[in-house]
Amino acid sequence: MDGKFLDNDIEKVVDADRAHVWHHLIQHAPWTGDDPKADPRIIVEGKGMRVWDQKGKEHLDAVSGGVWTVNVGYGRERIANAVRDQLIKLPYFAGSTGSIPGALFSEKLISKMPGMSRVYYTNSGSEANEKAFKMVRQIAHKRYGGKKYKILYRDRDYHGSTLAAMSAGGQDERNAQYGPFAPGFVRVPHCMEYRAQWDLSGEEYGVAAANAIEEVILAEGPETIGALCLEPVTAGGGVITPPEGYWPRVQEICRKYDILLHIDEVVCGVGRTGTWFGYQHYGVEPDFVTMAKGVASGYAAIACCVTNERVFEMFRDDSTDPMNYFRDISTFGGCTAGPAAALENMAIIEEEDLLGNTIKMGDYMLDQLHALADKHEVIGNVRGKGLFLGAELVTDRASKEPVDEKMAAAVVGDCMAQGVVIGMTNRSIPGFNNTLCYSPALIVTKDDVDEIISATSNALTKVFG
Ligand code: PLP
Numbered sequence: 001m002d003g004k005f006l007d008n009d010i011e012k013v014v015d016a017d018r019a020h021v022w023h024h025l026i027q028h029a030p031w032t033g034d035d036p037k038a039d040p041r042i043i044v045e046g047k048g049m050r051v052w053d054q055k056g057k058e059h060l061d062a063v064s065g066g067v068w069t070v071n072v073g074y075g076r077e078r079i080a081n082a083v084r085d086q087l088i089k090l091p092y093f094a095g096s097t098g099s100i101p102g103a104l105f106s107e108k109l110i111s112k113m114p115g116m117s118r119v120y121y122t123n124s125g126s127e128a129n130e131k132a133f134k135m136v137r138q139i140a141h142k143r144y145g146g147k148k149y150k151i152l153y154r155d156r157d158y159h160g161s162t163l164a165a166m167s168a169g170g171q172d173e174r175n176a177q178y179g180p181f182a183p184g185f186v187r188v189p190h191c192m193e194y195r196a197q198w199d200l201s202g203e204e205y206g207v208a209a210a211n212a213i214e215e216v217i218l219a220e221g222p223e224t225i226g227a228l229c230l231e232p233v234t235a236g237g238g239v240i241t242p243p244e245g246y247w248p249r250v251q252e253i254c255r256k257y258d259i260l261l262h263i264d265e266v267v268c269g270v271g272r273t274g275t276w277f278g279y280q281h282y283g284v285e286p287d288f289v290t291m292a293k294g295v296a297s298g299y300a301a302i303a304c305c306v307t308n309e310r311v312f313e314m315f316r317d318d319s320t321d322p323m324n325y326f327r328d329i330s331t332f333g334g335c336t337a338g339p340a341a342a343l344e345n346m347a348i349i350e351e352e353d354l355l356g357n358t359i360k361m362g363d364y365m366l367d368q369l370h371a372l373a374d375k376h377e378v379i380g381n382v383r384g385k386g387l388f389l390g391a392e393l394v395t396d397r398a399s400k401e402p403v404d405e406k407m408a409a410a411v412v413g414d415c416m417a418q419g420v421v422i423g424m425t426n427r428s429i430p431g432f433n434n435t436l437c438y439s440p441a442l443i444v445t446k447d448d449v450d451e452i453i454s455a456t457s458n459a460l461t462k463v464f465g
Pocket of ligand 1 (some may be wrong): 067123124125126127129158159160161231235236264265266267292293
């Protein structure tokens with residue numbers, strides 16, 4: 001790093017942060033105490049896989065900006081230049097009109113999503129999901145006399161922080177204290193073979209889990225269910241990969257009862273699992289796909305709610321009805337900097353074959369995590385897809401009792417002290433904040449993976465012996 005920021009009076013920055021910034025997802029109490037180690041951490045600069053904090057300490061980032069976002073890594077000048085050029089040319093005009101990067105990125109994105117056709121721009125993953133929910137509700141009114149309005153969501157899945165998105169939230173610890181939630185959202189069981197809900201395995205397990213969704217549909221009345229919203233691989237709920245058999249059966253059930261399939265790709269989208277989108281591993285044909293984090297790798301705020309033409313057509317099938325169109329707006333949704341950054345982001349992934357690297361390095365990292373599990377009894381299960389991996393920690397492999405979350409946090413903290421940032425499931429499922437999470441940028445090398453695994457091994461030895 002060039003040390004530019006460290007030459008400034010960084011202590012003043014820390015004081016300003018301590019006094020005025022309300023950080024996300026963290027308890028601030030320690031920062032007002034006397035413990036100097038409890039300073040807020042400020043990340044000052046990044047390059048490739050590495051970031052530097054206010055003390056000049058280097059960290060290898062194994063979670064792509066903390067929340068699986070910076071897919072192409074830090075310091076990409078060509079993205080910054082594209083954003084700069086676009087901002088000078090035109091920073092903003094409302095989304096009821098078009099923009100050059102908005103049109104070009106839509107075309108490029110759709111070229112990676114056979115069967116899909118329309119891109120609705122928003123600012124965040126939560127908002128993208130809310131747009132899909134609103135479309136489902138409007139379709140219910142337009143087509144089904146308001147009856148087919150319910151939205152199914154899964155236990156353990158997360159779809160965002162706004163109140164309607166939380167109404168579709170399957171993580172009880174995250175939802176606690178924020179209710180009451182919006183009506184019309186109905187929970188269905190998850191599909192997690194490691195914590196078997198059914199005495200089955202592999203494909204049979206997948207089919208049973210999908211059938212459990214059908215049971216809820218029948219109990220509620222299929223004529224009341226508008227959509228099913230799922231993460232392809234569950235992220236914050238524990239990095240949960242579905243077994244064979246699950247997705248085809250889910251699709252079959254949706255078609256049988258005329259239920260729209262909404263896939264939340266906010267984490268999996270744009271390369272994270274080694275395909276452009278997570279659902280593409282499973283041969284599914286969704287009606288809605290929402291995405292955010294990796295769309296522009298965090299270089300600009302952009303999220304999208306993508307639909308197929310069938311959904312889009314439902315909003316223009318009667319142009320004489322003044323209430324027929326999707327009466328929604330998002331002031332900054334589709335701001336020109338977002339799609340300009342997203343176009344470059346996608347070009348980088350293509351030109352550097354980062355999907356190929358994700359498959360190759362993901363397989364290598366999964367093998368290394370399995371080898372780690374051979375050494376450390378506390379790892380009960382390793383799972384993931386591409387560069388989206390998790391290691392679940394248990395006190396005993398037979399009972400699968402989760403370790404206390406403080407122990408998992410101690411592992412994360414020790415890695416941080418060694419200069420490697422890893423993540424964990426955090427304040428999501430009561431009693432199950434016990435999965436270590438890995439989602440390095442798609443540029444990760446074998447040496448980086450070795451460093452991440454070695455830090456985790458040291459930390460596990462230190463914390464669990
Ligand atoms: N959906 C999933 C699967 C997520 O993991 C997240 C955020 O972590 C969201 C939606 C919400 O995205 P945002 O924080 O951009 O609103």
